Amino acid sequence: MFDHHCTACAQRQLIFPSQITGVANTDHGIVVSFTCACGAGQTMLTGRRKASTEKVTLAA
Numbered sequence: 648m649f650d651h652h653c654t655a656c657a658q659r660q661l662i663f664p665s666q667i668t669g670v671a672n673t674d675h676g677i678v679v680s681f682t683c684a685c686g687a688g689q690t691m692l693t694g695r696r697k698a699s700t701e702k703v704t705l706a707a
């Protein structure tokens with residue numbers, strides 16, 4: 648369960664697992680598709696951020 652600001656009804660809604668319609672793993676993280684309590688289809692990006700392969704070099 649998580650909360651989401653719906654772009655259709657402009658309400659902060661609690662999203663329950665039963666409302667989730669799909670989960671997709673992308674380069675940007677995990678995209679969760681779900682249906683808001685108002686009936687609008689929504690997506691949310693969650694999970695890990697895109698891993699940075701850039702190494703930080705400390706100038707000593």
Ligand SMILES: [Zn+2]
Pocket residue numbers: 653654655656657658660683684685686687
């Ligand atoms: Zn909604």
